[in-house]
Structures are given as structure tokens and as C-alpha cells.
Amino acid sequence: MSSTKPRREHRFRGVTLPTSAHPAIRRVKRKDVHPSIHGNKLWKSSCLLIDYLHQNPPAHANAIIDVGCGWGISGIWCAKTLGSQVTSMDADSNVFPYLNTVAELNGVSTTPLVSRFEELSCEQLSRFDMLIAADICFWDELADPVSKLVDRAVEAGVKKILIADPERAPFFVMANRCVERHCAEIIDWQTKRTRIKAQGALMLIENA
Numbered sequence: 678m679s680s681t682k683p684r685r686e687h688r689f690r691g692v693t694l695p696t697s698a699h700p701a702i703r704r705v706k707r708k709d710v711h712p713s714i715h716g717n718k719l720w721k722s723s724c725l726l727i728d729y730l731h732q733n734p735p736a737h738a739n740a741i742i743d744v745g746c747g748w749g750i751s752g753i754w755c756a757k758t759l760g761s762q763v764t765s766m767d768a769d770s771n772v773f774p775y776l777n778t779v780a781e782l783n784g785v786s787t788t789p790l791v792s793r794f795e796e797l798s799c800e801q802l803s804r805f806d807m808l809i810a811a812d813i814c815f816w817d818e819l820a821d822p823v824s825k826l827v828d829r830a831v832e833a834g835v836k837k838i839l840i841a842d843p844e845r846a847p848f849f850v851m852a853n854r855c856v857e858r859h860c861a862e863i864i865d866w867q868t869k870r871t872r873i874k875a876q877g878a879l880m881l882i883e884n885a
């Protein structure tokens with residue numbers, strides 16, 4: 678009888694994406710570290726974001742904040758590929774042992790920040806060239822704090838704001854507000870010529 682072993686990792690646009698079956702991820706799980714706000718895997722929207730940046734390299738990418746980072750692959754891709762200094766921010770401190778494992782597998786590190794969207798101040802945001810996020814509008818009640826976070830990032834002078842999503846309804850509530858307030862673009866996106874199939878939308882603000 679043949680047994681199919683679960684895949685341990687994927688390669689995508691120059692980074693390694695471990696699955697839950699990866700031995701290094703399993704070691705973290707065995708320590709009873711359990712993210713509780715859906716930061717329990719690498720979500721595919723981060724591949725949309727990476728793919729977009731791969732095809733549209735940003736002009737200003739020295740300092741980047743990845744908000745609602747979860748396991749952090751979007752920021753890790755920026756650190757590895759663009760040489761960015763990345764701050765990985767999440768409300769759930771339990772995501773960071775996983776993020777550190779993913780970063781180590783990719784030979785980079787990022788600066789952790791435990792914070793909520795609603796707590797990030799203009800002063801904090803003003804230190805970044807770009808704000809990125811993937812799949813952070815997954816509940817109706819997140820549309821408001823994420824919209825307000827984007828308002829503060831624009832006010833703080835963050836040059837590019839890019840949020841990827843699998844097209845959940847609250848994402849469009851947030852993104853349409855950004856179209857009205859900040860002339861944001863909503864871009865349909867899908868990965869092509871890769872084994873990782875991801876499809877969704879990106880909200881982009883050019884604030885340079």
C-alpha cells in the first residue's frame with residue numbers, strides 16, 4: 678500500500694513557505710503555542726501580495742510594516758528580496774514563534790511588534806515607507822479599525838499602502854472607503870505560472 682506524505686513546504690517567488698507538516702513548525706506546535714485570531718497558518722492572500730510586489734517592485738522599501746502579520750511571509754519576502762527592514766506586527770503574541778521559524782528558514786529576521794490595528798499611532802506609522810497586509814478584514818467589525826489605520830498611515834506620510842484579500846465582504850467595505858477618501862485603487866489579482874494558485878483583490882494607495 679502506498680502512503681502519500683503531506684507536503685512540508687512550498688517555494689514561491691524566492692521564499693520558502695513551510696506547511697504545518699514542516700518539522701520546524703511541528704516543533705513550535707509541540708510547545709503548545711496556539712495563535713487564536715486566525716494566525717494559525719500562511720494565508721494565500723500573502724501570495725497575492727508577494728506576487729504583486731514581485732511584478733511591481735516598490736520604489737521606496739527601506740522600512741516596511743506588515744500589519745496582522747500572522748506567520749509573516751509577506752514581510753519576510755520583503756526582507757529577503759528587497760533587503761527591507763521589516764516590522765512584523767500582530768495583536769496575537771503567539772504568532773511570533775511561528776514567524777521566527779519561517780524567517781529562520783528563509784535566512785532573515787524581522788522586528789516583532791505586539792499591537793492592535795487601533796493602537797498604531799501616526800507617529801509610529803511615520804517611520805515606514807510602506808504598509809502591507811494580507812487577509813486582515815475577515816470579520817465585519819474589522820472594516821472600521823482597518824479603514825482608520827489606513828487613514829492614519831496616509832496622514833503619517835506612508836508612501837505606499839497595499840492590502841491583499843480573498844475578496845471578503847468587510848474588505849470591500851474598507852477598500853471602498855479608501856477609494857472615496859484616498860483615491861485608492863482596487864485591483865483584481867491572481868497568481869500565474871506557479872503551483873500556488875491564489876486569487877483575490879488588492880487595495881493600493883500611492884501616497885508618495
Ligand SMILES: C[S@@+](CC[C@H](N)C(=O)[O-])C[C@H]1O[C@@H](n2cnc3c(N)ncnc32)[C@H](O)[C@@H]1O
Nearest residue numbers: 714716719720723745746747768769793794811
Ligand atoms: C487571517 S490571518 C492573516 C495572517 C497573515 N497576514 C497571512 O496572510 O498569512 C489575520 C491576522 O490578523 C491578526 N489580527 C486580527 N485582528 C487584529 C487586530 N485588531 N490588530 C492586529 N492584528 C490582528 C490575527 O492575529 C492574524 O494573525
